[in-house]
Amino acid sequence: MDSLVIDLAVLVLAGFVGYTVISKVPNTLHTPLMSGTNAIHGIVVLGGLLLMAESHGWFEKLILVIAVAFGTINVIGGFLVTDRMLEMFKAKDPPKTGTADEVGGQGGEGGGGA
Amino acid sequence: MSLPLAVIGVNAIDALYIVAFGLLIYGMTGLTGPRTAVRGNKIAAAGMTIAVVATLLRSHEFSGSGTWALIVLGIVIGTAIGIPAARNVRMTAMPQMVAIFNGVGGGAVALIAWVEYRHAFGGGYPLRSEIFELFGAIVGSVSFWGSNIAFGKLQEILPGRPIKLPGRAQSILNLTFFLIAVISAIILCAGTHSQALFILGILVAAAILGNAVVLPIGGADMPVVISLLNAFTGLSAAATGVALGNTVMIVAGMIVGASGTILTNQMAKAMNRSVPEIVAGGFGGAVAAPAAGAGTVGGTVRSTSAQDVAIQLAYARLVVIAPGYGMAVAQAQHAVRELETALEAKGVEVKYAIHPVAGRMPGHMNVLLAEANVPYDLLREMDDINPEFTRTDVTLVIGANDVTNPAAKNEPGSPIYGMPILEVDKSGAVVVLKRSMASGFAGIDNPLFYEPKTSLLFGDAKASVSEITSEVEEL
Numbered sequence: 001m002d003s004l005v006i007d008l009a010v011l012v013l014a015g016f017v018g019y020t021v022i023s024k025v026p027n028t029l030h031t032p033l034m035s036g037t038n039a040i041h042g043i044v045v046l047g048g049l050l051l052m053a054e055s056h057g058w059f060e061k062l063i064l065v066i067a068v069a070f071g072t073i074n075v076i077g078g079f080l081v082t083d084r085m086l087e088m089f090k091a092k093d094p095p096k097t098g099t100a101d102e103v104g105g106q107g108g109e110g111g112g113g114a
Numbered sequence: 115m116s117l118p119l120a121v122i123g124v125n126a127i128d129a130l131y132i133v134a135f136g137l138l139i140y141g142m143t144g145l146t147g148p149r150t151a152v153r154g155n156k157i158a159a160a161g162m163t164i165a166v167v168a169t170l171l172r173s174h175e176f177s178g179s180g181t182w183a184l185i186v187l188g189i190v191i192g193t194a195i196g197i198p199a200a201r202n203v204r205m206t207a208m209p210q211m212v213a214i215f216n217g218v219g220g221g222a223v224a225l226i227a228w229v230e231y232r233h234a235f236g237g238g239y240p241l242r243s244e245i246f247e248l249f250g251a252i253v254g255s256v257s258f259w260g261s262n263i264a265f266g267k268l269q270e271i272l273p274g275r276p277i278k279l280p281g282r283a284q285s286i287l288n289l290t291f292f293l294i295a296v297i298s299a300i301i302l303c304a305g306t307h308s309q310a311l312f313i314l315g316i317l318v319a320a321a322i323l324g325n326a327v328v329l330p331i332g333g334a335d336m337p338v339v340i341s342l343l344n345a346f347t348g349l350s351a352a353a354t355g356v357a358l359g360n361t362v363m364i365v366a367g368m369i370v371g372a373s374g375t376i377l378t379n380q381m382a383k384a385m386n387r388s389v390p391e392i393v394a395g396g397f398g399g400a401v402a403a404p405a406a407g408a409g410t411v412g413g414t415v416r417s418t419s420a421q422d423v424a425i426q427l428a429y430a431r432l433v434v435i436a437p438g439y440g441m442a443v444a445q446a447q448h449a450v451r452e453l454e455t456a457l458e459a460k461g462v463e464v465k466y467a468i469h470p471v472a473g474r475m476p477g478h479m480n481v482l483l484a485e486a487n488v489p490y491d492l493l494r495e496m497d498d499i500n501p502e503f504t505r506t507d508v509t510l511v512i513g514a515n516d517v518t519n520p521a522a523k524n525e526p527g528s529p530i531y532g533m534p535i536l537e538v539d540k541s542g543a544v545v546v547l548k549r550s551m552a553s554g555f556a557g558i559d560n561p562l563f564y565e566p567k568t569s570l571l572f573g574d575a576k577a578s579v580s581e582i583t584s585e586v587e588e589l
Contacts, residue, residue: 007356007364014352014365017139018372024146027470027495028484030377030477033145035212036155037373038344040138041219043162043366044351046169047226047358048188051233052181053172060229061180065188067225072192073199074219075166079159080200081211086152088205088484 032085039078045071128361130168135365137161142369148490165362205485206442209340209474210268213261216344220257223350224317227251230357231312246357248299251312252320253350257343259324264339267328268474278330288326288393294319327393333439334516336474338381338392345374377476384470384496386522386532415551418569420578423510423545424585427453428460430507434499436467436536437479440513440549444575450512451486453583460586466492467499467509467536469517496536506541511562513547513575519560530558544568547575 025033048068055061138161144154170185203211227250234244266272278284298315302308331339348370355363382389427433435454441447454464466488472479480493494502503509511518514536521528522535538544539562546563548570562568571578 003359004356007359007361010361010364011352011356011368014135014368015372017365018142018369019376021139021142021146021369022373022376024143025373026146027468027477028480028490028493029145029148029151031208031212031475031481032151032155032477033373034341034344034377034476035208035215036142036145036158037348037370038212038215038219040142040158040162040366041216041344041348041351041370042222043165043363044219044222044226044354045192046165046360046363047230047354048222049166049169049185050172050358050360051226051229052185052188054233055229060232061184063225063229065184065191067222067229068185068188069191069195070218070222070225072189073196074192074215074222075162075196076193077196077200077211077215079155079162080197081203081208081215082155083152083159084200085205085208085481085484086148086155088481089148090152 029089032082032089035078035085036082039075039082042071042074042076042078045075127168127171130164130171131360131362134161134165134168135362137164138362138366139369142373162366165366168362204445205447205482206445207269208481209336209478210265212475213265213268213340213343216340216347217258217261217265220254220261220343220347220350223250223254223347223354224258224320226354227254227357228313228317230354232309234307243357244303245299246353248302248316250350250353250357251316252295252299253346253353255317255320256324256327257346257350259321260328260339260346261324261343263325263328264336264343267333268336272329274333276330276332284326284330288323291319291323291326295323331392333474334471335385335387335392337471337476337478338378338385338387338389340475341374341377341381342389342393343374345371345378348372348374381471381476384534385530386534415563416566416569418545418571420571420581421585422569423571424582424589426508426543426545427457427462427510427582428586428589430462430542432463432465432502432506433457434465434467434503434506434509434538434541436469436472436509436511436514436518436538437483438469438472438512438514438517439474439478440515440547440575442473442478442482442513444513444549444577446512446576446579447482447486447488449576449579449583451483451488453579453586454488454492456583456586460589464492465494465499465502467496467538468493469496469514469536472514472517496534500537503537503540508543508545509538509541511538511544511546512579513549515548515560516558518562519558520562521558521560524561528558538562539565539567542567546570547578548572549574 045068048064048071052064055064138158141154141158144150227247230247267274295316298311348367352364352367352371355367378389457464468479518536518538520539522530522533525531544567
């Protein structure tokens with residue numbers, strides 16, 4: 001089969017999978033969902049990596065370094081921030097209510113980005 | 115554009131890609147429940163890591179001088195900016211953080227499309243890849259600029275009010291730049307390989323379009339805009355994946371596209387507005403309201419003191435707290451939680467009424483209240499809480515405005531007419547905490563404030579709530 005046809009088939013199927021999975025996410029988790037999916041579209045960083053191998057001249061390389069940096073911010077930042085948020089949803093036996101409005105680096109570790 | 119794939123290694127890489135998108139999808143299914151969500155996110159992150167590593171395993175292609183160094187440079191810069199930003203951001207600033215992360219993603223798509231285009235320039239390039247690449251270039255840069263404007267508005271660098279040309283001029287301007295981008299794309303696909311037409315026609319027109327679409331949109335519509343831009347970036351990433359023939363990019367991009375589309379529709383429905391309407395002309399409230407002659411709401415407001423509010427609350431049976439963007443601005447979520455526990459100690463039942471578009475992004479209030487350790491079962495969605503207002507003694511509205519505005523039900527001339535609201539006006543008494551008498555982001559007056567059963571407590575929400583709490587504790 002033509003590779004484009006396969007790609008388009010994957011595109012359509014992924015759309016349905018995404019629709020089905022995401023429809024089940026409750027309102028409560030909409031913000032983490034947004035920032036989680038936000039991290040996922042950072043996948044575009046792969047395009048930057050692939051093109052870097054065949055780029056010519058300083059101009060293209062510059063653009064690609066920026067693209068890779070952007071993509072990395074998107075991926076790492078997105079997953080870390082989602083992790084921080086979800087940790088708050090998890091902690092459920094409140095020994096005391098927080099008094100300070102600053103919540104230090106609560107549960108920030110272990111996002112495990114790229 | 116096809117990469118010269120060496121026979122060895124390709125199969126392993128493809129297999130890793132399949133593992134990667136499998137993990138991404140599996141991770142997303144974890145997000146359907148709070149208990150599994152943390153793990154789901156980590157699984158998705160692992161999938162992403164595998165995708166990146168698999169790509170780097172094509173090292174036989176990365177032989178060019180300095181390619182590795184440049185890749186490492188890009189990743190190091192991104193990491194150095196991304197980690198501190200994600201660690202230090204306050205929960206109240208989450209909408210702008212999501213907006214800017216989304217923006218850089220869109221920017222990456224547009225830049226990658228640009229380089230792809232330069233490679234195609236002069237060389238024989240299959241039309242079908244070109245279509246997807248140009249789609250990525252347009253949508254990615256709309257997303258980049260649009261998200262930056264959204265960030266500026268949320269961060270209050272730009273005014274939150276709609277900034278727009280009068281009358282229909284804004285729609286015409288938006289349409290013009292949209293057509294310039296599309297026509298440029300068509301001409302390029304037809305075979306003209308003009309670098310200038312690509313940059314000026316597509317990237318610049320899309321940039322102006324991104325600005326022109328988001329600038330006229332008021333703060334209250336931000337949940338819709340952020341979801342929409344998220345969907346855009348996802349779709350443009352998927353398009354880039356098709357152009358590059360990269361499966362994992364297609365799958366990941368499409369999932370985001372689907373999720374963004376679902377959220378956009380839900381948010382738009384929660385405001386009784388259509389997406390094209392929002393994109394075509396901002397909120398438009400300021401123009402429509404007086405013309406519609408919706409009757410003068412004006413009247414006198416009754417202001418109250420923390421002490422009186424404390425007495426009202428402490429002797430109630432059921433108190434409903436309706437938070438809005440004002441609670442986020444004042445960082446009042448912890449103070450609100452303390453008030454809740456103080457009231458519960460007095461035997462008062464407390465619930466929270468969460469409007470789907472309260473705040474500046476989907477689920478904004480839930481995140482803030484979770485940060486303050488409010489148990490979920492106290493958080494009620496609009497449809498669940500509305501029937502309960504009739505038996506509610508006091509509703510405490512904290513920095514919410516438009517989502518409680520009865521004009522949405524009663525005044526057909528109102529710009530927000532038809533939007534589902536929290537029916538707080540059905541409760542026995544309403545106490546509104548507000549900074550001042552300024553109207554909400556939508557610029558619409560709220561008749562709720564003038565009702566005889568409503569009293570207003572002016573001041574910073576956090577200070578007011580803390581004051582009420584200490585008064586309650588002394589009773």
